[in-house]
Amino acid sequence: DAKTTQPNSMESNEEEPVHLPCNHSTISGTDYIHWYRQLPSQGPEYVIHGLTSNVNNRMASLAIAEDRKSSTLILHRATLRDAAVYYCILRPGSSNTGKLIFGQGTTLQVKP
Amino acid sequence: EPEVTQTPSHQVTQMGQEVILHCVPISNHLYFYWYRQILGQKVEFLVSFYNNEISEKSEIFDDQFSVERPDGSNFTLKIRSTKLEDSAMYFCASSEVRTTNTGELFFGEGSRLTVL
Numbered sequence: 001d002a003k004t005t006q007p008n009s010m011e012s013n014e015e016e017p018v019h020l021p022c023n024h025s026t027i028s029g030t031d032y033i034h035w036y037r038q039l040p041s042q043g044p045e046y047v048i049h050g051l052t053s054n055v056n057n058r059m060a061s062l063a064i065a066e067d068r069k070s071s072t073l074i075l076h077r078a079t080l081r082d083a084a085v086y087y088c089i090l091r092p093g094s095s096n097t098g099k100l101i102f103g104q105g106t107t108l109q110v111k112p
Numbered sequence: 113e114p115e116v117t118q119t120p121s122h123q124v125t126q127m128g129q130e131v132i133l134h135c136v137p138i139s140n141h142l143y144f145y146w147y148r149q150i151l152g153q154k155v156e157f158l159v160s161f162y163n164n165e166i167s168e169k170s171e172i173f174d175d176q177f178s179v180e181r182p183d184g185s186n187f188t189l190k191i192r193s194t195k196l197e198d199s200a201m202y203f204c205a206s207s208e209v210r211t212t213n214t215g216e217l218f219f220g221e222g223s224r225l226t227v228l
Contacts, residue, residue, distance in 0.1 A: 034216075036217075038155070041221075043116075043219030043221050043222050044147075045219065046217065046218070049216070098143050098145065098160055098207055098215055098217065099145075099157050100147075100157065100217060102154050102156070103154065
């Protein structure tokens with residue numbers, strides 16, 4: 001399974017944008033890039049996913065590098081509720097199991 | 113908004129006892145999963161289940177573990193003879209489709225298992 005590399009932790013101020021990076025230099029052409037987050041004492045929660053093009057939804061934006069070897073999750077205005085562990089996960093396009101392989105993720109701290 | 117519900121929220125058991133963790137997936141979902149997270153560690157995949165059979169399992173999911181969908185709504189994880197190292201948060205998840213493009217997983221809030 002292709003691996004991802006994320007910083008262990010990041011800090012942000014409330015109401016400011018946050019850019020969470022993820023490196024996936026061994027990504028294959030059919031791997032989708034998924035982001036999940038885990039709020040304290042809760043189960044993981046889907047955030048966004050993409051293949052090649054940048055994606056936006058109500059929670060966040062996903063910017064994917066042209067060579068697809070890195071991506072950035074963008075929270076446009078961080079709130080205290082966004083403090084969580086953010087996981088960048090590659091899912092093979094050919095996969096038929098739905099399995100997610102979680103890494104250590106990035107722990108985001110949001111300061112008021 | 114539909115959600116995955118898990119019971120109990122916390123279970124304490126003695127080593128060697130059997131434990132059953134319960135999950136009610138989202139009603140129109142067809143694929144079901146169990147994950148676990150030992151305190152301070154990564155979320156780990158245990159098993160995926162579709163059409164009343166296991167479609168994939170990890171090395172962690174040994175003969176002590178089993179899953180079942182007994183009545184069309186519940187999805188259970190049984191640990192036959194618990195060990196101290198089974199202490200963890202167990203997350204149930206479900207998804208509507210299995211394909212990568214749209215198959216986001218919806219997780220429950222977890223069942224904490226403490227083995228003494």
